[in-house]
Amino acid sequence: MWDFRNKVAVAGVGYSKLERRSDRTLAALTLEACDAALADAGLRRSDLDGIATSPAMPRYGGRKGVDEGIDVVTPWYLAGLLGRASGVQWIGSTNGMVTQSLIDGALAIIGGLCDHVLVYRALHVPEGRYVNFESSHAVGSDQYLAPYGFSMPPAWAAVVLRRYFELYGYERSDFAHYIANNRANAQLNPNAYWRGKPMAAEDYPGARMIADPISILDCDIPVDGCCALILTSAERARHLRRPPALLTGFAASAWQGAGGTPMNMEDMWDGAKDVAPRLWDATGMSPADVDTAQLYDGFSVLVLTWLEGMGFCRDGEGLAFLRDGHGDLGGRLPINTGGGALGEGRLHGMTQLAEAVAQVTDRASERQVPGAAHSLATISNGLAKSTAFLFSRDG
Template sequence: MWDHRDEVAVAGLGYSRLERRSDRSLAALTLEACDAALADAGLRRGDLDGIATSPAMPRYGGRKGVDEGIDVVTPWYLAGLLGVAPAIRWIGSTNGMVTQSVIDGALAISGGLCDHVLVYRALHVPDGRYVNFESAHAVGGDQYLAPYGFSMPPAWAAVALRRYFALHGYDRADFAPYIARNRANAQRNPNAYWRGKTITMEDYLAARMIADPISILDCDIPVDGCCAMILTSTQRARHLRRPPALLTGFAASAHQGAGGTPMNLEDMWDGAKDVARRLWEATGLSPADVDNAQLYDGFSVLVLTWLEGMGFCRDGEGLAFLREGHGDPDGRLPINTGGGALGEGRLHGMTQLAEAVAQVTDRAGERQVPGASRALATISNGLAKSTAFLFSRDG
């Protein structure tokens, strides 16, 4: 088990508005989220002494924007904008997903490097199409994919979802109940981009295909916006405004998988199981202890591979579990209670972390799972850069 189990906590959460083509700069949206997280915790900017993120713009094929404050917000720049640069004792910036920064920040606190760490993820929607391979030449890893048109993540997810359907005798009609009810969950999430727009199973079945069987409703929507959280020691957090969400443990994986395609079903399962084994070892818990699961859903298929990989269902049984409503808010294991990224918008894992924190601190409002004491968050596709976190109620 992790030596610092339950000793680090999330003390505050904050969101900016999540918008499409915002007329505010990414820097302005980031400040909005960070100030909201500080206010939530009952802290001031001057209390911060650590700051971390993964600042990269995830764009495939086209030019990746690198303009500070417009496309990206690095922690060095943000520390200056917050007026706290002289007080910052630890800065983390990772090429992995932002959830690696949560691990780094937790270790910085448990290691005594700093007292209050701001972890944030700011994402900007670039002009034009999000995925469009514009270059005449494909170099590096792209040379094995882009000449065939395999340059976009929805196509990578599509081959995994098709194989899942084919191996286990499902089709999109089996996914429709979950997709529609997940959108219903987003209606109870004030941060959700899709709040105010419900969908039906018929909408899902008629949705525009991006890469068959992945439709537009199987992909999270890119947004301009930011989500931020404040990490501190559990001891300090107990004196702050909100009840702390205790970080019971976490796990990360470097599972590489076969080459030749960025995502394949069997390696997504294997990687998720790798993460699961480490998480249960670190926490001393098991799937039966989890009250709600926030499973990464940048693409719908990932909910299935995490549900099965984490040990809640056997391989191939996850979609039946969802179809029968066992993942509903009143089901056996409420899943993505705020609508996940499919309902909230693309925040690269912050959605799952924030919802897990909200659930174990009774902050989830009308979507609260009554008495939820342990919440799981899993992030990414099970392959390298994937992480999982277990948050617990205090006391």
Template structure:
């Protein structure tokens, strides 16, 4: 079975993104607001939703949506426990359920209190995917994502000559794009010198190599391609999708290859289903928990060869007006950290031609990725309907 052009994004919604202590809004309240925005965007009612995929790391379950939105007859619910790859993996899950006739319209949701809520840096103690990390990495002091991924970035630097300034080019570009988005948390321009002067978090990651902690929620509604054509917005058709897990998926330190993510496997599947190549992509929304992860995914996706990510970003190719505009909303680095669901929202808007000041002219084909905590990857390719 293929999902090629069988399902589409019909509605998107998001809340205001903020970094404000004590905002008083729970992650559940934020997700309900984003869900209502997505329904309105699509021209649907809560009763039209018969499938729900909440974020695997969030507080909401299907029953919360039923109770609070008044869903009448939910036929399908699931979670996709791939960390930051979950929202893009959920696109595949929703598409499969719709194509199989199990349900017709699925709501995908992410909401976080990353700034105002309680934050624990020792994430490895609570998350199931870190069970093996607790044996191999945690005893050495690696208790946060920055510490887990820093050796991957350092290996790339030592192997290919990649520099911190090249990581900085990614941060600066994301900030430039965020400044075109009123809903982005970070609105002040960023220079390469400021990036280089920011404090070290976990060598080679500086503060400005790291994604934001923020409050907010985003939701996406997926339905059949046929039904989407009858709704309020131009449909954004799914061409191809895939997920992949790195070799030795449970412990980074046990891998023979630190420099290839699950994205590489997911990309092969997604491009094959879509029937397109990296050269055909007009705009990409790439999961950016850290600057290096963007660079590594650019290589794994085939936009440049392994080891050439540094020169690729340094040449300005990922900026608006470049060969491959990336994260036109500012991404997790500068818009907000919403588990990557905001990347899907942004891609839908770009392919509808609703990107505002950050619109990529003539964008017809776009790609979005997710990246999970131990290197899981998910990739989806869409076209304007």
């Protein structure tokens, strides 16, 4: 087991408004989320001495991540905006996902480098299409994909879902219950982009197709916005405003898998199955201990590979589990209780972290899983840069 099990905690969570295209700058949205997280924890800007994020802009083709404050907010820049340019003791920046920043921040606290770490993710929706491969040539890894039109993540996810359907005899209608129920969960989440816009299971089969069988309802919606967490030691967190969400343990994936295509089902399972035993070893827990699971859903199909890879279902049985309602609030394993990224908007894993925190601190109001003691959060697709966390209730 990890020596620092339950020694670090999330003490506060803050969101900016999540909008399709905001008329405020990304920097302003980031400050809104950071100040909300500090206020939630009962801290002031002057208490912050650590900041970490993954600032990259995940755009495919086109210009990306070049204008500080507009389409990226790096932690150095943010330290200045917060008036903490000279107060910050530690800064973390990763080209993995922001969830790696949570690991870095926890280790910085354990290592005594700083006391209160802000972990945030700010994302901007660019002009035009998010995925827009207009260049005449493709270099690097793109040269094996873009000439064939294989330049957009929905298509990468589509070949995984297609193979899953074909091998296990499912069809799109089998996903309708989960997708509609997930949207119902989002109705109970004040931060969710799709709050106030419910959908019926009957809306799913006819949804606009992006890359068959991935429809618009299988993709998280890109938003302008930010979510921020405050990390501190469990000891300090117990004296702050909110009950702490204890970080029981984590595991990260370096599983590369086959080249030739960015995602394939077998390697996504293998990556998750590489992470899973390390998470259970670190935490001393097992799938049976998990009361609610927040499984990354930048694309719907990822819920399936995580559900199976983490050991909740056998390979190929995840979709039947969801179809039969076992992932609903009140089901055997409530999944993405706040609507996930499909319901909340694209925040690259912050959604899953924030919801796990809410559930183990009894802050999920109408969507609370009663007494939830342990919540899993898994992020990305199981391949390299993926992470899994277990958060636990204090006391």
